[in-house]
Amino acid sequence: MAVGTVARERVERLDRIWQERPGFTGWLTTTDHKRIGLLYLVTSLVFFAAGGVEALVMRTQLAEADERVVGPGTYDQLMTMHGITMIFFFVIPLSIGFFGNYLVPLMIGARDMAFPRMNALSYWLYLGSGILLYSGLALGHAPDAGWFNYVPLASRKFSPGTGVDFYALGLILNSISSTAAAANFLVTIGRLRAPGMSLNRMPLFCFAILATSFSLVFALPALTTDLVFLELSRKFGLHFFDVGRGGNPLLWQDLFWIFGHPEVYIIVLPAFGIATSIIPTFTRRRMAAFPLVALAELLVAFIGFGVWVHHMFATGLPEIAMIFFAAASLIIVIPSGIQIFAWCMTMVTGKPEFRTPLLFIVGFILFFVFGGLSGIMLAAIPFDQQVTDTYFVVAHFHYVIWGAAVFPLLGGLYYWFPKVTGRMYNERLGQTTFWLVFIGTNVTFFPMHISGMLGMPRRVWTYPGYLGWGPENFVSTLGAFFLTGGLVLMAVNLVVSRIRGPLAGPNPFGGATLEWATSSPPPPYNFAVIPKVSSPYATWDTDDRKTDPERLERGDFVLEGGHLTPGTTPVDGHMDEILAMPEESPWPVTLAFVATLGTAFVIANHLIFAIAMVALAAVVLVAWHSGEPEAA
């Protein structure tokens, strides 16, 4: 398409307005949601590798009876770090931080997140909390009380070192980061959708991120409160959890699982959203039951809040409470079933083309059903009381988190790879990877159901040979290495394709949502012309670049007077104002640095320095707000 001179000038003007600093400082000060997304991507994958190495060491230690690869103390640290890393530093940052950040503004036709600087702050706080936690490991003070860190084990009496302080304070920083990110999504999705994108025209992926963000905003405060209580008990001897002085350790468990169970859905919902993005594209068919699926995504998030007690069936609660929570737990089957049914219907009635992204989604559906079945078994109280804290539980939740939450993320990495890099991955290698990872996952985790039912407790660093758990464990360990081979192949494919893959063009798979309507990779302002939306399948139905190619020429919604994006009403998507967005800034990264340093001082018991950091943070905040540059 020949671009007229007027149009070219407009694009050049946008390029100038949205240009950020080049090089390394550009990455430090960026407020572009796509670059922040990429920072999340790289960082979360580094943590994934760390969590993976921890898992492999554990599996090697457990491969045979009476092994001595690592000692019990190290095993406890590895296990705790693995759980924390995978959940707080890998899955959530990858799904919300990368996929959410990169895709939501593109999918809703906005030019950035609602609060670009807060977005940058979220990333840097996340990085700071991760560095803090891993410096604990490097100093030999990693937390070792398990990812749910039950008191009294986590109290100062039974965990005297600084390991648990690294856990509590590191996760407080991390949860501040996630809370800010979630609030940012709520406002972005509520207010920045392109004109015409009423709620019923919003892509299902964005519904999933919306539901996830609601869950985060309500669930994280419970965790943060718990962590603050814990740290106050450990540092200043307050006694929230100490029975001897009127506290109660169940308070820890209640608050932890009020966060922890919704957390499961926080992990799987973005994955659901990715599935509902990939399936229509590769089956050439609209999602069956679109409104029901949107509703189901919100319901899943809601129900997640009502059932935390099923993690505490072994604590001896009143029978009536246990029955209520067991029954309530099963209700999640309804919205989950709706979604599974809709995914399958779409595939069965469409013309599925099993390319790598869709293969990962099919794998995900199988794992989700399978993990769901063992979940139903666990919701039966007598069964739970038998297998709680055995490898059966480890098998169940890895089927759900690894199989059902991470598989779609892997599929999504392939699916959006051409959008993000502008190049295609190698399809044949992608499919090989899928089979390696799919088989590896089953070989790793299926035998754990059996060792669990044979009575193997979780969180043991070794076991004697006469118990006969050797064969299952050996197979598990082989599977884990096989699985790792698949992931390494994936990394090679994506890294090489990033450099040498064939150019992809804006919409290589024929995707329907708005991110496919702009170039690959998208320009800093996402869209030269703000799209007008009249369908959730924007590029299939009403691509106004085709129906009205002169918009750029006419300057219709080009918004070239500064960092501008339209603000629309939350339900109907009527345009009601033009919003000015902030520019890049050095203050978010500075503030995160000060906060991390302050936290480190608290861990090291240098309270004076910590208070100095609070003062410094106040100065940074003043600078942050006084330094707003004028719109061009």
Ligand code: HEM
């Ligand atoms: C795919 C390769 C993986 C392998 C081989 C693996 C292996 C293990 C092993 C051996 C344990 C220790 C079980 C115990 O001693 O009780 C464990 C625990 C755990 N894993 Fe994984 N895991 C993998 C992936 C993941 C992922 C992707 C997540 C989450 C996103 C995850 C979350 C956890 C959690 C939360 C724990 C519990 C830690 C605790 O009890 O404190 N794992 N895993």
Ligand SMILES: [Cu+2]
């Ligand atoms: Cu639960």
